[in-house]
Amino acid sequence: MKKQLAMLAIIPFLCTCVLIYMWQSASAPAITYFQEDPEAGFQGTSTAVKLVSQKTRDSYDVVWKSKSVSENEAYLRQDVTLLFDNGRLYGIKTKWKENTDTIKMKEKITGEDSNYYQAISYHHGEVHNPDDQITSIQQMTYDQLYVIDSPNTSMQSFKKAETDDEHEWERLLGHTTEQQLSYSWNQLMDHFQINKESYTAVPLTGLEKFNHQPLPSFTQEQTNQIIGQLWEGLYKNYVVPFITAESESETLTSFVPVILFNKQNTHLVVLYEVNGKKKRLIQQYPDF
Incomplete structure (x- = not known):
């Protein structure tokens, strides 16, 4: 009987913990700009879009990721990254953590046909100083990728055109995106x-x-x-x-x-x- 009573007491507690965890995972605090902190900054920030594999004859995998590391732990670190495909929004990812210096996000997506991917990220940190003053740090990063999936050529990718073929594909995909x-x-x-x-x-x-x-x-x-x-x-x-x-x-x-x-x-x-x-x-x- 005592064990049953103990279990009954624990179940509501566990349910509460699960609900709190789900709420924290799903919600994200607003990004708020505060005066720039002259003594804080980022150790490193990056956004990357990379072709990683060809799944089938008509599809492939692309990895989209974002990372930022602040020089010191911040009261609140929060990043958002957006991916566009030929000018159309493919997806948005956002992540936040308290009392940390690092935010990482990564996703593998499947693509078809030739595409021009563009990703931009905003890296943000809210710094609470000993004098109760709140300041912030911020940085933007960007990356792009052209993936060429044509029946007439082998699959390839590049970030900046170097060969004549790449310049032609850059022009074609860029023109299509610009028109849209x-x-x-x-x-x-x-x-x-x-x-x-x-x-x-x-x-x-x-x-x-x-x-x-x-x-x-x-x-x-x-x-x-x-x-x-x-x-x-x-x-x-x-x-x-x-x-x-x-x-x-x-x-x-x-x-x-x-x-x-x-x-x-x-x-x-x-x-x-x-x-x-x-x-x-x-x-x-x-x-x-």
Whole structure:
């Protein structure tokens, strides 16, 4: 009887532990930009897309992974990585951990036909200092891969074209992707009645350059804040709906979002669509 009573007492405790673990695994705290920490940073960050094997005559495996290691353990480390296939969103992965310095994500995907893969990751850390001040660290990484699966040639892959054949495939796949994205972005700008001449357009997959290239008329420190707050908005409005849908087995489709930087240096606009529904995110620049 005592053993039965003990088991009855343990079962609710175990169920609670399981529910807490499932909740922590499925949920992800919002990415919040705090003032950049001048004394903290990353030891290493990377994003990689690599062809690893040919499964059948018509399919192959690609490994998509992201990794970041901060110089010291942070109160909260969180990364998000997005993979696009010929301009179409293939998937989003996000992971967070408390009191750690390392975040790793890896997934093997199956592809068919010739494809142009692009992956961009945002690596973030929330640092709680002894004086109760909260600061943050951030870094973006990017990788791309062309996989050529044609009946006329043996399967191959490359990241940057070197031979004449590779340059031709780069041109073909790049042109196909650019056409698809240009059509999508123009539809979005027409829908929201945006004057294209007032903005500089940058695809989400092209943001990595701003790690070391300031926006026009801004310092690198100011650019870092603008980009950090941009990712804060992207995570809440673009990433979270997708990872929530995945947990609910709902299929969502999207293309590479476009970021429009206002030439008057007052704000930026993010345009994207989800299942054909047009979305807009406006972010005012800080009053530097």
